[in-house]
Amino acid sequence: MARKGKLTTAQRKQLRKQENEYIKDLITITQEYDPKTANAKLFKDLPISRNVLKGLSQSAFIKMTDIQKEAIPMALKGHDVLGAAKTGSGKTLAFLVPILEKLYREKWTEFDGLGALVISPTRELAMQIYEVLTKIGTHTSFSAGLVIGGKDVKFESERISKINILIGTPGRILQHLDQAVGLTTSNLQMLVLDEADRCLDMGFKKTLDAIVNNLPATRQTLLFSATQSNSLSDLARLSLTDYKMIGTLEDAKDPQKAATPSTLTQSYIEVALPDKLDILFSFIKSHLKAKIIVFLSSSKQVHFVYETFRKMQPGISLLHLHGRQKQTARTETLVKFSRAQQVCLFATDVVARGIDFPAVDWVIQADCPEDADTYIHRVGRSARYGKKGKSLIMLTPQEREPFLARLKSKHIEPEKLNIKQSKKKSIKPQLQSLLFKDPELKYLAQKAFISYIRSIYIQKDKEVFKFGELPTEEFANSLGLPGAPKIKIKGMKAIERAKTLKNTPRSLLSLANTNDDGEVEKKDKNVRTKIDRMFERKNQTVLSEHYLNITKSNANEDEEDDFMQVKRANHTLNEDDLPELSIPTSMRAQKRALSKKASISTKGNATKLVYDDEGVSHPVYELEGEEDFHKNGTAEDQKKTFINKESEVMSKVDTVDKQVAKEKKQEKKRKRAEVVRREQEAEMYDESDFEEPVAYVGNGNLSDDMGDYESDDEAPAKKPRYNASDFESEPESDEDNNVMEVEEPQTLEDLESLTSRLIKNNLAG
Structure with a gap:
C-alpha cells in the first residue's frame, strides 16, 4: 500500500503520458501557428507551455512587443533568427522564452548537460539577462548559471557540469570550455548572442571563433541587437544558413522607421x-x-x-x-x-x-x-x-x-x-x-x-x-592644468594589437606563446611580468617615474634628469683599489654559498676569527701564545672537556627530538584511526546526501551563491544534510554489567557532557 502523499507507479506513468501528449499538442500548434494571421498581442496567445506562461504573468510580462511577436514563433519552429529592434523593445524575452520552451519540449534534465548557451559582450548585460531568467523560469526545473569575469573561477568550475542554461561573457565561457572537466557542449541545442554586432567585431573575434569551434553544427542560433550585422562572413562563421531576418530589412527600407524610440x-x-x-x-x-x-x-x-x-x-x-x-x-x-x-x-x-x-x-x-x-x-x-x-x-x-x-x-x-x-x-x-x-x-x-x-x-x-x-x-x-602634458602616441598597429589583447582571455595568450611542439617560446627581454611591475611600483602621487614624466613642462631635459639624483663627484675608483673577493667558481661551492641550511651547519661549532693589525682574519689559535694555551691545561684535557661539553648538549637535544618524534607518530596513528572510523560510519548514509547543491530555475534560485533560498517554501525537497555533530560516536552501553563505554574527554565541554550523562544514568538506575 502506497504511503499518503506518494504517487504510485501507475499514477506516475499516467502523469508522464499526459505530459507527453501535452508536449505533442504544443509542437503541433507551434508548427501551424502563423504570426501574421494570428494577430497575437499577449503572451498567452502564443503556443507556450503553462509553466513558462505562469512565470511570465507573475513577473508582470503580459503584453508582447513587436520583436517578441515575430521572433518567438520563428524560434519555436526551430529557425535560426537574426533580429534587430529598437533599444528597450524587449529583446531579452525574445530569446529567453524560446530557450525555456526548447528545453521543456526536449524533456531536458540535469543529466543531459548543457542545453543553451547565452553570450553577452559585457558583464552587466549578462547579469541582467540572468536576473530576467530567474523571474520567468520560476516554475520550470532547469538548472542555470552565470559565469563572468571578476568572480571565483574555482567556485564556478565545480558546479558548471550540472548547468542546463549557461549565461556569460566570451572570455570566461572560453576559459571554462578549456579548463572545466565536466562541461561538455556536444548536446547543445541553442546558442544566443545578445548584442551580436559587438560580439562579432574584432575585439571578440578570436574568442568567439574558439567557442563556436567547440559547439555542434546542428544547434539553433539566435542573434539579437539594436544595430545588427548583415555581413555574410560573420553569419557563415556562426553556421547560419536557413535563418529568418526580423526587423532588419524592414527598417532599412522604411525611412520613417528610425532605430531610436519615438518617445x-x-x-x-x-x-x-x-x-x-x-x-x-x-x-x-x-x-x-x-x-x-x-x-x-x-x-x-x-x-x-x-x-x-x-x-x-x-x-x-x-x-x-x-x-x-x-x-x-x-x-x-x-x-x-x-x-x-x-x-x-x-x-x-x-x-x-x-x-x-x-x-x-x-x-x-x-x-x-x-x-x-x-x-x-x-x-x-x-x-x-x-x-x-x-x-x-x-x-x-x-x-x-x-x-x-x-x-x-x-x-x-x-x-x-x-x-x-x-x-x-x-x-x-x-x-x-x-x-x-x-x-x-x-x-x-x-x-x-x-x-x-x-x-x-x-x-x-x-x-x-x-x-x-x-x-x-x-x-x-x-581641466585646470597649467599646460598641455607631453604625449607619446603609439603607432596604429600597436594600438590595434592592444585592443585585441584587451579582449583576449589569458588562457589563449598562454597558448599563443607556445610553438608547434608545445614548448613555451622565450619572451622579449623588454616584456615585464606582473611581479616585475609589483617591485617597480612606487608612490604614484609625488615621486613615481610616470608621474614625473607626465608633469614635465617646457624645461630642459637635462634639468629634468637631474631632479633628485645623486651624482658621484671626485670619487673615481680604480680596480686596483677594490678589495679582492673570493667568489665561488664551482657549482657545488655556489650552491653551498646560496644554501641557508649549509650556511648554518656550523652554528653549534662556530669558528672564531681574530683580525690582526693589517685587517687579515686568522683562527683564534693562530694568534694565541703557547703560554696562554697551556694555562687552560694540556691539549688532551682541553679536547676531552670540549667533547664532554658537546656530548651533553647533543644528549639534551636528542631527548627532545625523540619526544617530538614520538608525539608525531602517535598523532599520525590517531588521525588514521579517526579516518577509518568516519569511513565506516559514512557507509550508513547515501552518498547522494553529500552532493553539492545546484541552482534550479524552478525555484527561482539562480544567484551566484547557488544555494541561498529566500524561504523554506522555495527550497527544493532534498534530503537533510548531516553536520559534523551527527557523526560523533555515541557511547555503547552494556545493560547486563551496567557499564557504559565512552571516549576519554578532551575538553571541558566533553567533561561536562559526560558528567550530565552519568547523573542521568544513576537516576534512571
Whole structure:
C-alpha cells in the first residue's frame, strides 16, 4: 500500500503520458501557428507551455512587443533568427522564452548537460539577462548559471557540469570550455548572442571563433541587437544558413522607421572642446531632480570628472562606472543607480548596450561616440518600453556637420539647442585651485587629457575626429592644468594589437606563446611580468617615474634628469683599489654559498676569527701564545672537556627530538584511526546526501551563491544534510554489567557532557 502523499507507479506513468501528449499538442500548434494571421498581442496567445506562461504573468510580462511577436514563433519552429529592434523593445524575452520552451519540449534534465548557451559582450548585460531568467523560469526545473569575469573561477568550475542554461561573457565561457572537466557542449541545442554586432567585431573575434569551434553544427542560433550585422562572413562563421531576418530589412527600407524610440526627444548643442566641462557642470546644477547618465570616451576621464565634481558638490548624488573597476564595485554602482531617483552617473560605453535602467530622464553624451551605432545604443538607456526620455549630445564645431550626416543616414535628426548664457558657469578657476592643492587630482587630470587625445587619434572616422585641429593648450587649461602634458602616441598597429589583447582571455595568450611542439617560446627581454611591475611600483602621487614624466613642462631635459639624483663627484675608483673577493667558481661551492641550511651547519661549532693589525682574519689559535694555551691545561684535557661539553648538549637535544618524534607518530596513528572510523560510519548514509547543491530555475534560485533560498517554501525537497555533530560516536552501553563505554574527554565541554550523562544514568538506575 502506497504511503499518503506518494504517487504510485501507475499514477506516475499516467502523469508522464499526459505530459507527453501535452508536449505533442504544443509542437503541433507551434508548427501551424502563423504570426501574421494570428494577430497575437499577449503572451498567452502564443503556443507556450503553462509553466513558462505562469512565470511570465507573475513577473508582470503580459503584453508582447513587436520583436517578441515575430521572433518567438520563428524560434519555436526551430529557425535560426537574426533580429534587430529598437533599444528597450524587449529583446531579452525574445530569446529567453524560446530557450525555456526548447528545453521543456526536449524533456531536458540535469543529466543531459548543457542545453543553451547565452553570450553577452559585457558583464552587466549578462547579469541582467540572468536576473530576467530567474523571474520567468520560476516554475520550470532547469538548472542555470552565470559565469563572468571578476568572480571565483574555482567556485564556478565545480558546479558548471550540472548547468542546463549557461549565461556569460566570451572570455570566461572560453576559459571554462578549456579548463572545466565536466562541461561538455556536444548536446547543445541553442546558442544566443545578445548584442551580436559587438560580439562579432574584432575585439571578440578570436574568442568567439574558439567557442563556436567547440559547439555542434546542428544547434539553433539566435542573434539579437539594436544595430545588427548583415555581413555574410560573420553569419557563415556562426553556421547560419536557413535563418529568418526580423526587423532588419524592414527598417532599412522604411525611412520613417528610425532605430531610436519615438518617445525619445533628441537634441544637440555645438560647444568648443575647452567649454565642455563648464556646460556639463552647469547642466547638472540646473537638473538636480533628474536621473542622468553622462557618457565619456575613456575611464580616465570618468574618474577625473567624478572626483572633481564630487569635490565641487553640485547638489546631486554622483556615481561613476567604467571597465577598470572591480566587479564588486561595478555591481554595487549598478544597484545604487537603478534604485535612486535623483542621481548622475558618469560612465563609459561599458553600460551603453542593453542595460535596463528604470526611469532615466537624460542621457548626456559629453564626448562624441565613435559611430552612429554607438549613439543609438547610448541614447537607448532612456525612453525604454514606451516611456518618455531625453538625450543631449555635445559636438565640437569640427564634429558637428560630419556626425550629423552620419545620424541622418540612420534616419536620426536631433534638434539644435541654444545655451542660455545666464545658466552657464565657468568652473576653470575652481579646477585650477583643486589641482594646485591636491597632486592626485592633478595626476588624474593629466591622465584624462592624455586618454582623450589618444581616443581622438585612434578613431577610424577621420572626417569626424580631426586630430590635427584639437586645441590642446586650451583643453588642458579647461581641466585646470597649467599646460598641455607631453604625449607619446603609439603607432596604429600597436594600438590595434592592444585592443585585441584587451579582449583576449589569458588562457589563449598562454597558448599563443607556445610553438608547434608545445614548448613555451622565450619572451622579449623588454616584456615585464606582473611581479616585475609589483617591485617597480612606487608612490604614484609625488615621486613615481610616470608621474614625473607626465608633469614635465617646457624645461630642459637635462634639468629634468637631474631632479633628485645623486651624482658621484671626485670619487673615481680604480680596480686596483677594490678589495679582492673570493667568489665561488664551482657549482657545488655556489650552491653551498646560496644554501641557508649549509650556511648554518656550523652554528653549534662556530669558528672564531681574530683580525690582526693589517685587517687579515686568522683562527683564534693562530694568534694565541703557547703560554696562554697551556694555562687552560694540556691539549688532551682541553679536547676531552670540549667533547664532554658537546656530548651533553647533543644528549639534551636528542631527548627532545625523540619526544617530538614520538608525539608525531602517535598523532599520525590517531588521525588514521579517526579516518577509518568516519569511513565506516559514512557507509550508513547515501552518498547522494553529500552532493553539492545546484541552482534550479524552478525555484527561482539562480544567484551566484547557488544555494541561498529566500524561504523554506522555495527550497527544493532534498534530503537533510548531516553536520559534523551527527557523526560523533555515541557511547555503547552494556545493560547486563551496567557499564557504559565512552571516549576519554578532551575538553571541558566533553567533561561536562559526560558528567550530565552519568547523573542521568544513576537516576534512571
